[in-house]
Amino acid sequence: MQSLATTSAGCLLVADITGYTAYLQATELAHAEDVLSDLLETLVSTLAPTFTLSKLEGDAAFAHAPAGRVSPSLILDTVEAGYFAFRRRLRDIDHATSCDCNACVLIPSLDLKYIVHHGEYVARRIAGTEELTGPDVILVHRLLKTDAGAALDTSGFAAYTASTLDTFGMDPVVLGFSAYKAETHDMGVVELFVEDLVTRWRFENERNRVYLTEEGSLWSRTWALPVSVPVAWDYMTAPEKRTLWNPDITAFDLQTPGRVTTGSVNHCMHGPDVIIEHVADWRPFQYFTFDYPMGDGDDSPYMRMTYDFDENPEPPTMTIRIGGGGVGFDAWWAEASPHQLGVLERNAEILLDLWEETEDVSD
Numbered sequence: 001m002q003s004l005a006t007t008s009a010g011c012l013l014v015a016d017i018t019g020y021t022a023y024l025q026a027t028e029l030a031h032a033e034d035v036l037s038d039l040l041e042t043l044v045s046t047l048a049p050t051f052t053l054s055k056l057e058g059d060a061a062f063a064h065a066p067a068g069r070v071s072p073s074l075i076l077d078t079v080e081a082g083y084f085a086f087r088r089r090l091r092d093i094d095h096a097t098s099c100d101c102n103a104c105v106l107i108p109s110l111d112l113k114y115i116v117h118h119g120e121y122v123a124r125r126i127a128g129t130e131e132l133t134g135p136d137v138i139l140v141h142r143l144l145k146t147d148a149g150a151a152l153d154t155s156g157f158a159a160y161t162a163s164t165l166d167t168f169g170m171d172p173v174v175l176g177f178s179a180y181k182a183e184t185h186d187m188g189v190v191e192l193f194v195e196d197l198v199t200r201w202r203f204e205n206e207r208n209r210v211y212l213t214e215e216g217s218l219w220s221r222t223w224a225l226p227v228s229v230p231v232a233w234d235y236m237t238a239p240e241k242r243t244l245w246n247p248d249i250t251a252f253d254l255q256t257p258g259r260v261t262t263g264s265v266n267h268c269m270h271g272p273d274v275i276i277e278h279v280a281d282w283r284p285f286q287y288f289t290f291d292y293p294m295g296d297g298d299d300s301p302y303m304r305m306t307y308d309f310d311e312n313p314e315p316p317t318m319t320i321r322i323g324g325g326g327v328g329f330d331a332w333w334a335e336a337s338p339h340q341l342g343v344l345e346r347n348a349e350i351l352l353d354l355w356e357e358t359e360d361v362s363d
Contacts, residue, residue: 008067008122009066010064012064013047013064013140014115015082017036017110017112021059028102039089043086047078050070054131073237073259074238077230078230087201113159116159121137139161139190143190152196155198157197160193175195177193212306212321212322219322221319221344224317229309235351237260255267277292303329303340304324
């Protein structure tokens with residue numbers, strides 16, 4: 001007798017290429033399918049290892065992450081990184097072709113939307129493949145058919161159910177999400193909170209990078225990662241995990257409401273001392289840069305650290321670079337660098353031990 005299937009709790013995600021039906025009807029089929037395959041490959045590559053792909057559904061990808069694997073920041077960063085990669089790929093395809101067929105001309109009409117829902121599901125093996133079933137699986141697909149983008153009048157967005165926000169303690173007001181009540185024909189009204197990804201993309205394209213290069217650094221060091229880049233990123237950025245690998249930090253307080261991103265300010269408590277940390281740049285799964293000011297004036301010294309991740313080598317790598325500026329920084333660095341670099345090396349050893357013990361779903 002076959003054993004009963006086990007119910008799992010987790011995060012369900014559907015990413016859907018919007019405008020594709022109209023695009024397909026107005027274009028050459030073979031060429032349009034090549035474009036779709038390219039875009040889907042880009043999209044799927046951004047979901048792992050945070051989410052596990054369940055299956056491709058035409059112009060959409062359905063994925064899931066068991067409870068305990070993801071944090072609020074990791075969900076938001078994965079969605080944002082995926083949208084940015086999708087939009088970059090759209091731009092690159094558009095710029096790289098001189099073809100005037102409809103399939104190429106209409107590429108800019110495509111966009112991407114996400115539906116994210118925390119619920120329960122059953123994973124069954126059917127005809128040799130894993131199939132997720134259950135009311136919550138049905139619901140997340142029903143929500144694809146609603147007009148959640150109307151909350152922002154945009155075609156590029158991420159809609160999170162109230163269940164998702166409640167489970168992860170995410171405040172939609174602080175995050176700048178817009179409320180929307182989605183009506184389904186058979187599952188009632190569902191409360192959604194919608195993030196404007198188009199505006200985030202415009203900001204990403206227009207802002208200046210704050211990034212230390214090898215040439216502009218006073219010190220750099222590269223480590224091979226025993227885990228995937230998203231797992232390493234989560235350990236380096238999640239407030240609740242930073243105290244695991246830096247024993248000097250006794251508490252970590254987010255001073256800027258909402259998610260950690262460019263412009264955020266954090267307070268790192270080192271016993272009775274407070275170190276102020278400014279997020280100078282934040283590009284999920286690529287790099288982030290922190291500034292540590294040592295005074296209040298415009299010319300006051302500051303230390304700058306860029307954490308640069310590269311998923312292309314095997315294994316992937318993380319490089320830390322240190323620089324700085326302001327009046328008196330060079331003198332401070334000359335005196336303080338032996339201690340600062342010693343702390344970095346110690347923390348790196350702790351991190352590597354933690355990562356070696358971490359279950360990485362990409363393995």
